[in-house]
Amino acid sequence: MTRSTIELPVTADDYRIARYAAAAIALTVAEAALPSPLPGIKPGLANIIVLVVLTRYGWHDAAWVSLLRVVAGSLVIGQFLAPGFFLALAGALCSLGVLALAQHLPPRFFGPVSASVLAAFAHIGGQIALARVWLVPHDGVFYLLPLFATAALVFGTINGLVAARLLAIPVAAPVTTPATPPSVKAAS
Amino acid sequence: MNERIPDPAPGRPKAGPSGPGAGDDREPPSPPFPERGLGGKHTDLLRELLAHATGDGHLPWRRLLKPGDWLLLVCAAALVAASYPLLWRGGVADRAIVRRDGQLVTELALNIPRKYAVAGAIGTTVIEVQPGRARVLSDPGPRQYCVQQGWLTRANAVAICAPNHVTLQLAGRSGQNGGYDTLNY
Numbered sequence: 001m002t003r004s005t006i007e008l009p010v011t012a013d014d015y016r017i018a019r020y021a022a023a024a025i026a027l028t029v030a031e032a033a034l035p036s037p038l039p040g041i042k043p044g045l046a047n048i049i050v051l052v053v054l055t056r057y058g059w060h061d062a063a064w065v066s067l068l069r070v071v072a073g074s075l076v077i078g079q080f081l082a083p084g085f086f087l088a089l090a091g092a093l094c095s096l097g098v099l100a101l102a103q104h105l106p107p108r109f110f111g112p113v114s115a116s117v118l119a120a121f122a123h124i125g126g127q128i129a130l131a132r133v134w135l136v137p138h139d140g141v142f143y144l145l146p147l148f149a150t151a152a153l154v155f156g157t158i159n160g161l162v163a164a165r166l167l168a169i170p171v172a173a174p175v176t177t178p179a180t181p182p183s184v185k186a187a188s
Numbered sequence: 189m190n191e192r193i194p195d196p197a198p199g200r201p202k203a204g205p206s207g208p209g210a211g212d213d214r215e216p217p218s219p220p221f222p223e224r225g226l227g228g229k230h231t232d233l234l235r236e237l238l239a240h241a242t243g244d245g246h247l248p249w250r251r252l253l254k255p256g257d258w259l260l261l262v263c264a265a266a267l268v269a270a271s272y273p274l275l276w277r278g279g280v281a282d283r284a285i286v287r288r289d290g291q292l293v294t295e296l297a298l299n300i301p302r303k304y305a306v307a308g309a310i311g312t313t314v315i316e317v318q319p320g321r322a323r324v325l326s327d328p329g330p331r332q333y334c335v336q337q338g339w340l341t342r343a344n345a346v347a348i349c350a351p352n353h354v355t356l357q358l359a360g361r362s363g364q365n366g367g368y369d370t371l372n373y
Contacts, residue, residue, distance in 0.1 A: 019233060023233045023234055105256065109255050110254060111254045113260075114256055114260045117261065146272045153265060161252055164253075
């Protein structure tokens with residue numbers, strides 16, 4: 001009945017991050033429907049979005065999108081605070097750390113594919129490290145490392161190629177139109 | 189699926205699929221909620237992603253790779269390939285360590301089949317070694333746990349015959365592994 005008196009100031013950056021995070025969450029949910037041969041081996045399609053955001057808007061936005069994706073994606077799937085959530089969080093934090101370094105690679109020689117492969121390895125590294133420390137306190141998890149590393153290489157390359165192809169498209173305009181925030185505000 | 193018309197960007201429809209997908213794109217005739225900006229933008233982004241991932245008329249895939257990318261991919265592939273034998277060989281045992289009361293009795297190489305008898309607290313434990321594996325063949329203990337454990341094949345695997353105070357442990361190639369409960373790489 002009464003209008004909410006709490007007005008949170010929302011900037012254009014927030015809308016942009018929210019849009020990308022929504023796309024990443026959608027990919028996470030779609031990916032959750034795919035059967036996986038081994039727990040932990042996933043294409044990681046949402047990382048395409050993170051790579052695009054990293055290249056277009058920098059690490060800060062990419063970190064927001066990645067972490068929002070982990071939290072909200074797990075809420076949607078129903079895995080929030082389940083072991084899979086913490087594994088995903090560990091992987092996301094590790095890959096963000098690596099991406100923070102990888103974005104300083106000379107862009108003349110290194111494209112999104114390098115960042116994607118490095119981030120994929122960091123992702124799987126963080127997950128295995130957490131699994132070893134917390135979930136499976138036995139060295140047996142390391143016997144699976146070659147399989148995980150292979151998956152990281154393959155999917156990292158594919159995701160990087162997709163991100164590179166998306167970034168090669170000259171139109172960044174539809175997602176950065178400054179006209180959106182007022183219209184959204186009016187609708188809400 | 190809505191708010192496509194006021195989109196000011198001229199490039200997006202052009203960059204979409206020009207073949208059979210283009211007519212599909214225009215199919216929803218009347219957007220029911222024309223001002224739901226976020227949802228429209230969101231689906232537009234996904235649509236953009238899918239259209240461009242499948243559409244043609246782009247750069248060939250290999251043009252997207254820069255020299256450093258190739259270098260990194262080759263290095264990563266080599267590392268991954270190297271990890272296969274490394275990890276699998278690391279788990280292979282090459283000698284059996286027999287202890288009594290924690291004191292080393294003998295070390296048996298796992299390349300020649302043989303049997304070895306150890307005098308323990310209540311009798312004699314017989315260890316059998318075959319290429320790549322070892323087991324406790326017989327033990328005077330009442331419950332025979334270490335005998336029923338069967339063949340040990342992995343490095344750091346242990347069979348403990350507690351009543352007779354005898355243990356059989358396998359060790360891998362890098363000898364220092366045996367002293368650790370856990371390992372991190």
